[in-house]
Amino acid sequence: MAAMSSFFLLIIGLFLVFTTTTTSFAELERFEEPAKGADGSLSFLVVGDWGRRGTYNQSQVSLQMGKIGEKLDLNFVISTGDNFYDNGLAGTNDPNFEESFTKVYTAKSLQKQWYSVLGNHDYRGDTEAQLDPILRKIDSRWLCLRSFILNAEIAEFFFIDTSPFVDSYFNTPEGHTYDWRGVTPRNNYIANLLKDVETALRESSAKWKIVVGHHAIRSAGHHGDTPELVKQLLPILQVVIN
Ligand SMILES: [Zn+2]
Numbered sequence: 001m002a003a004m005s006s007f008f009l010l011i012i013g014l015f016l017v018f019t020t021t022t023t024s025f026a027e028l029e030r031f032e033e034p035a036k037g038a039d040g041s042l043s044f045l046v047v048g049d050w051g052r053r054g055t056y057n058q059s060q061v062s063l064q065m066g067k068i069g070e071k072l073d074l075n076f077v078i079s080t081g082d083n084f085y086d087n088g089l090a091g092t093n094d095p096n097f098e099e100s101f102t103k104v105y106t107a108k109s110l111q112k113q114w115y116s117v118l119g120n121h122d123y124r125g126d127t128e129a130q131l132d133p134i135l136r137k138i139d140s141r142w143l144c145l146r147s148f149i150l151n152a153e154i155a156e157f158f159f160i161d162t163s164p165f166v167d168s169y170f171n172t173p174e175g176h177t178y179d180w181r182g183v184t185p186r187n188n189y190i191a192n193l194l195k196d197v198e199t200a201l202r203e204s205s206a207k208w209k210i211v212v213g214h215h216a217i218r219s220a221g222h223h224g225d226t227p228e229l230v231k232q233l234l235p236i237l238q239v240v241i242n
Contacts, residue, residue, distance in 0.1 A: 075112065
């Protein structure tokens with residue numbers, strides 16, 4: 001009996017060690033995109049603020065993306081979020097997914113992997129729907145995560161979920177409702193994310209390190225700078241670069 005109990009204790013002990021190690025070494029998920037061609041060059045398009053069921057010139061932009069994509073022979077496409085207006089997806093069976101993505105980006109050159117993050121409008125719907133792998137069964141190009149890393153040899157991309165940083169979405173939502181499941185408690189989420197990004201940037205040996213997110217850190221556009229990112233994210237990028 002004694003031997004049996006210590007056996008069970010050992011099993012429980014191993015389980016505890018295993019679970020604590022996996023949580024304390026949480027890392028950003030990684031994807032690989034081998035560069036094409038002997039020179040190791042890379043071609044990609046970046047688009048954001050797009051899902052309008054083809055309206056607001058979305059189809060026109062898609063047409064031009066298809067043409068330039070043909071010339072560049074793209075490796076992949078990056079989406080910086082606000083993937084589906086006005087309020088993200090209502091669920092994984094929301095027809096907006098096909099109407100704004102599959103049926104709009106039809107050019108042959110755009111039939112590549114799309115790497116996407118979420119924008120603030122995406123958080124106004126069922127956020128987890130966009131992250132659900134089931135969407136890849138509808139359109140295999142789709143890959144959307146909150147934060148992740150893409151290693152493309154000459155360049156490494158660090159995709160960052162920037163919406164949770166922005167105070168006004170929490171303090172003055174102006175009639176909008178946000179789906180913050182998976183984000184709250186917010187301070188922990190941001191602290192863990194910044195730690196993971198800093199570690200990943202430090203460990204990266206890629207020639208180009210490219211950080212992708214929905215909100216501009218600095219911008220001359222009408223939204224201007226994002227002060228929360230200037231304060232919390234920019235110092236990390238500066239330390240890692242210097
Ligand atoms: Zn936005």
